[in-house]
Amino acid sequence: MGMNSEMGRLREFNTLRNQIFLGFFIVMLIIICVAGVFIYDRVSTLLKDNTEKHIQQTAVQATGRLDALIAQIDSMTMQVATNSYVQQLLVKELDGQPGTFNERQSLLQIVGSYQAYTTDVESLELYTSDNKLLFPMGESTLSSRVDKRYIEEANRQKGRLVWMGIDPNDTDYILAIRQVSLMDRWFSRGGYILVRIQRSYFQLNELQIVNEAGEFILLVDDTGRMLNSNGITDADLEPLMDSGNQTVTFEGKDYVMVKQHSEKTNWTLIILTPVRYITEGISMLQTVLFASGGIGALLFLIMSFILSTMITRPIIQLIKAMRKSRFGVLTPNHESVYTIELSELNYTYNQMVNHMNELIRVVYEKEMLQSRTELKALQAQINPHFLFNTLEAFNWSLQEKGEEELASLVVAMSKLFRYTISNPNHDEWVTIGEELEQVRRYLLIMQMRLGDRLSWHVDVSPESMSVPIPKLLIQPIVENAILYGVESKVKPGRVTVSVVPSESVGWTTVTVTDDGLGMNEAMLQELYHALEGGPSISSKGTGIGLVNVQRRLKLYYEGDHGEVEGLRLSSRISEGTTVVFEIPSEQGGR
Numbered sequence: 001m002g003m004n005s006e007m008g009r010l011r012e013f014n015t016l017r018n019q020i021f022l023g024f025f026i027v028m029l030i031i032i033c034v035a036g037v038f039i040y041d042r043v044s045t046l047l048k049d050n051t052e053k054h055i056q057q058t059a060v061q062a063t064g065r066l067d068a069l070i071a072q073i074d075s076m077t078m079q080v081a082t083n084s085y086v087q088q089l090l091v092k093e094l095d096g097q098p099g100t101f102n103e104r105q106s107l108l109q110i111v112g113s114y115q116a117y118t119t120d121v122e123s124l125e126l127y128t129s130d131n132k133l134l135f136p137m138g139e140s141t142l143s144s145r146v147d148k149r150y151i152e153e154a155n156r157q158k159g160r161l162v163w164m165g166i167d168p169n170d171t172d173y174i175l176a177i178r179q180v181s182l183m184d185r186w187f188s189r190g191g192y193i194l195v196r197i198q199r200s201y202f203q204l205n206e207l208q209i210v211n212e213a214g215e216f217i218l219l220v221d222d223t224g225r226m227l228n229s230n231g232i233t234d235a236d237l238e239p240l241m242d243s244g245n246q247t248v249t250f251e252g253k254d255y256v257m258v259k260q261h262s263e264k265t266n267w268t269l270i271i272l273t274p275v276r277y278i279t280e281g282i283s284m285l286q287t288v289l290f291a292s293g294g295i296g297a298l299l300f301l302i303m304s305f306i307l308s309t310m311i312t313r314p315i316i317q318l319i320k321a322m323r324k325s326r327f328g329v330l331t332p333n334h335e336s337v338y339t340i341e342l343s344e345l346n347y348t349y350n351q352m353v354n355h356m357n358e359l360i361r362v363v364y365e366k367e368m369l370q371s372r373t374e375l376k377a378l379q380a381q382i383n384p385h386f387l388f389n390t391l392e393a394f395n396w397s398l399q400e401k402g403e404e405e406l407a408s409l410v411v412a413m414s415k416l417f418r419y420t421i422s423n424p425n426h427d428e429w430v431t432i433g434e435e436l437e438q439v440r441r442y443l444l445i446m447q448m449r450l451g452d453r454l455s456w457h458v459d460v461s462p463e464s465m466s467v468p469i470p471k472l473l474i475q476p477i478v479e480n481a482i483l484y485g486v487e488s489k490v491k492p493g494r495v496t497v498s499v500v501p502s503e504s505v506g507w508t509t510v511t512v513t514d515d516g517l518g519m520n521e522a523m524l525q526e527l528y529h530a531l532e533g534g535p536s537i538s539s540k541g542t543g544i545g546l547v548n549v550q551r552r553l554k555l556y557y558e559g560d561h562g563e564v565e566g567l568r569l570s571s572r573i574s575e576g577t578t579v580v581f582e583i584p585s586e587q588g589g590r
Contacts, residue, residue, distance in 0.1 A: 020304070033293075051277070054273075062260070081180045089104075120197055121196070124196075126194075127193075145169075162176065163265040172199055177195075215273045219267060219268075256274075256275060429468050430471050454486050455494045473552060476545060485576060488516055493516055497512050501585070507584055513579075518572045531547060565581075
C-alpha cells in the first residue's frame with residue numbers, strides 16, 4: 001500500500017505543466033553553466049595574461065632602473081680614475097714621491113665637482129697602489145677598510161667597478177671599488193677608488209608601476225643581505241633566496257616572486273607581487289558570474305512558470321469540458337485562448353460538440369477517406385521485381401522483332417535499375433569490378449543517347465578488380481564528367497576511367513578524366529569549397545554529385561584509415577577535368 005501511495009503522489013506531479021516547467025529550467029541551467037564556464041575561462045585567461053605582462057613589465061623596468069643607477073656610479077668613478085691630475089698624483093706616488101698637503105687638498109675640488117652630479121654618493125676615497133689613503137686626509141689603509149678579497153677582485157677586473165655590498169663600518173651605506181690604471185705606465189695598477197653610496201640610492205619601490213600594484217622590490221647582495229632600504233631584516237630573506245617556487249609566503253602574505261640576477265654586481269633583484277592583485281579580477285569575475293547566473297535562473301524560473309501556465313491552462317479547461325461531454329453535458333468551451341495551436345484545438349472541439357448530430361456521417365466519410373488512402377498507398381508500393389519483369393518482357397519482345405540494339409539497351413537499363421534500387425542494407429559494399437560494370441552500363445546508355453558525341457574507355461588492373469568499394473562511388477563522377485564535360489562541348493568528347501594500385505602500398509587509385517571545356521582556377525576553388533560543405537556552384541543535374549561522393553569517402557574511410565584526403569581535382573580551360581581519389585585495398589570491417 002505504501003508503494004502504491006507513493007506512485008500515486010508521483011503521478012500527480014507528472015503533468016504537462018510540470019514537464020514543461022522542468023524541461024525549460026534544465027535547459028536554462030545547461031545554457032547558463034556552459035556560458036558561465038566559457039566566459040570564466042576566456043576572461044580569466046585574459047586577466048592572467050595581463051597580470052603576466054604586468055609582472056614582466058615591472059621586472060624590465062626595475063632591471064633597467066638598476067642598470068641605470070649602476071651605470072651612473074660606474075661613469076662617475078671612471079671619470080675620477082681617468083682625471084689627468086689624479087693620474088699624475090698616483091704616478092708620483094708610484095715613483096716614490098709622496099704627494100704634498102696642497103696636492104692632496106686639491107683633490108677635494110676635483111672629487112667634489114664629480115660628486116655634485118651624482119646624488120646619494122656620500123664620499124669618494126682614493127688609495128695608492130700600496131693601499132695607503134691619499135684622499136681624504138688620514139692614516140687609514142685600504143686593507144683595513146675593506147675585505148682583502150674585494151681588493152684582489154678589483155685587481156682581476158683591471159679597472160672595472162667591483163660592487164662589495166653594505167659598508168661593514170656603517171650599514172646605511174654601500175661600497176664599490178675600482179682599480180685606477182695608469183695610462184702613462186701601460187695601464188699598470190696605480191691605486192684604488194672606493195665609493196660610498198647611501199642605501200636609499202637603490203630604492204626602487206618608487207616606480208609608478210610598482211606603487212599601482214602594491215608590489216615592492218628587494219635588492220640582495222651575494223651574501224643574502226638586503227641592500228635597498230625596505231625595513232626588512234636579512235633573516236627574513238632566507239626563505240625567498242632558497243625558494244624555487246613562483247608563489248611564496250612572505251611576512252604573512254602570499255606573493256608571486258620573480259628573480260632577476262645582475263651580472264655586473266652579482267646581486268639579485270627580487271620582485272614580489274601580491275597574489276590578491278592577480279586574483280582580485282578573477283574573484284570579482286566569479287562573483288559577477290554567480291550573481292548573473294542566479295538572477296538569470298530566477299528570471300528564467302518565473303518566465304518558465306508563466307509560459308507553462310499559458311500553455312497548460314487552456315488544455316486543462318478543454319479537458320474539463322470533455323469530461324462534461326462524456327456524461328452527456330455538451331457544452332462548448334468558451335475559455336479565451338491566445339496561441340494559434342491551442343485556439344485551433346479549442347475550435348475543433350467546439351465544432352465537434354456543435355455537429356454531434358452529424359458524427360456518424362463524419363466518421364463514415366473519414367473511414368472512406370482512410371480506405372482510399374490505404375488503397376493509393378498499396379498502389380504506390382510497386383515491387384521492384386514487377387519493374388524488372390516488365391523490362392525483361394520488353395527485352396524479349398524487342399529481340400523477337402530483331403531490335404537487338406534496343407534490346408541490349410533495355411537489358412542495360414534493367415541491370416542499372418536493379419543495381420541502383422536494390423536493398424542498400426544488404427548490398428552496401430561491392431567490388432570495383434562490380435562497380436565498373438555498373439559504370440559500363442551507364443556509359444552504354446549515355447552513348448545510345450549521345451551517339452558519336454561520346455566515346456569512353458574503362459581501364460582496370462586485374463589486382464584491383466576485387467578491391468571492396470561502397471556502391472555508386474564511381475558512377476556519379478562519370479555522370480558529372482558527361483554532364484559538364486562532354487555535353488558542354490560542340491565536338492565529340494571522351495571519358496576515361498582508370499583503376500590501378502597506388503604508389504602507396506595497400507591503396508588503390510581511381511581516376512575519371514574527360515576532355516570537356518574544363519574550369520579556370522576560380523571555378524576550381526569554388527568547387528573545392530563546395531566539397532568542404534560550402535554552397536553548390538551549379539544547380540544543373542540531378543545525380544548524387546561530387547559532394548555526395550566526398551562525404552561518403554569521409555564517412556566510410558576516415559577513422560580506421562586515419563585522415564582521408566577525398567577527391568582531388570585538376571582542370572584546365574579547353575583541356576578537360578580529372579577527378580582522382582584513393583581508397584584502401586582492403587576493407588576494415590566489411
